[in-house]
Amino acid sequence: AQTVTQSQPEMSVQEAETVTLSCTYDTSESDYYLFWYKQPPSRQMILVIRQEAYKQQNATENRFSVNFQKAAKSFSLKISDSQLGDAAMYFCLHAGGTSYGKLTFGQGTILTVHP
């Protein structure tokens, strides 16, 4: 089964600064997808960014970008020009493959943004 590890339970950043959230995963699959989702306090979980493992190019979505290192099984999220609205719990997610339990979440990282 896959495992996903987010080693930073909590992170903080000043408004307008840049922060990087780490995620590592362990899988024997060659074809899979990786996601970052955010869950703001008392609000619905929403997609931040999606990466297909077969694509070499790192995904980017406005102020959000990833550093995908397939060989190292690392998938970090960089948030540039942080905004107060970025404060949330961020989950790294591995999806796909043929093994039991095909969708695995990391433990989450709580991001605080200071004005």
Place this chain on the structure above:
Amino acid sequence: KAGVTQTPRYLIKTRGQQVTLSCSPISGHRSVSWYQQTPGQGLQFLFEYFSETQRNKGNFPGRFSGRQFSNSRSEMNVSTLELGDSALYLCASSLGQGTLTDTQYFGPGTRLTVL
């Protein structure tokens, strides 16, 4: 377009009872997946349905079951409730066909408390 809706939003049950949660996906989405979120175990995948068939299943006991109707609405049932079943149950829909690799659109969740 209306988002994913879940009913009820809050529920209190006692041990040994059973409960049914409902999820209405975004119009046009045919895949519905369910997740359990607890402080201790984090986010865990329960199962996914597509075209009224369970396509993927996480590592949960048989007390947890679900079904999907022809209009893509889904229900999740938990029988013989245990204290440890207290959790936020999230439902998500996607345009995917049961592969879990498409973007998930989450509902607000049902908060279940077992006394």
